[in-house]
Amino acid sequence: MxxxxxxxxxxxxxxxxxGEIIAKAMNxxxxxxxxxxxxxxxxxxxxxxxxxxIGAPCYYGQMAAPVKHLIDELVSRHGQLNGKIGAAFxxxxxxxxxxxxxxxxIIEAMLIAGMVVQGDPQGAHYGPLSIGKPDDKVRQQCERRxxxxxxxxxxxxx
Numbered sequence: 001m002x003x004x005x006x007x008x009x010x011x012x013x014x015x016x017x018x019g020e021i022i023a024k025a026m027n028x029x030x031x032x033x034x035x036x037x038x039x040x041x042x043x044x045x046x047x048x049x050x051x052x053x054i055g056a057p058c059y060y061g062q063m064a065a066p067v068k069h070l071i072d073e074l075v076s077r078h079g080q081l082n083g084k085i086g087a088a089f090x091x092x093x094x095x096x097x098x099x100x101x102x103x104x105x106i107i108e109a110m111l112i113a114g115m116v117v118q119g120d121p122q123g124a125h126y127g128p129l130s131i132g133k134p135d136d137k138v139r140q141q142c143e144r145r146x147x148x149x150x151x152x153x154x155x156x157x158x
Contacts, residue, residue, distance in 0.1 A: 004026050007036055009056050010055075038066045058097055074109075084116070
């Protein structure tokens with residue numbers, strides 16, 4: 001049976017809240033999904049999941065260092081995530097604060113690893129973004145992302 005994981009780093013709780021919403025939507029859509037802080041995940045753990053969703057706050061237009069560290073540790077395991085489903089999300093303090101570049105940075109790493117990343121023609125094209133605490137619109141985008149990741153994973157890993 002296919003399974004997923006949502007990984008996040010969060011100091012303020014905003015990125016964590018987004019991750020929990022995504023994981024809840026994935027579970028509600030029938031994909032068994034865990035939600036963990038990045039400090040509770042080891043690179044070797046990731047090979048056991050079919051869908052991997054990663055979220056980070058934006059620091060200076062980039063993902064937070066703990067998330068980048070996890071991604072950097074995957075270099076020695078290159079190729080082991082090939083064909084798995086990937087998605088990303090981010091939060092920042094300001095509009096234009098770099099959340100989109102953060103999401104794209106995570107997605108770039110996923111593509112290099114050979115992961116399958118699905119865009120969204122509605123709303124959060126690259127992945128959900130929040131400015132500060134997630135509002136109702138961001139919550140809906142997180143739910144939609146979780147539903148879409150679950151549906152794609154189930155189609156490919158049924």
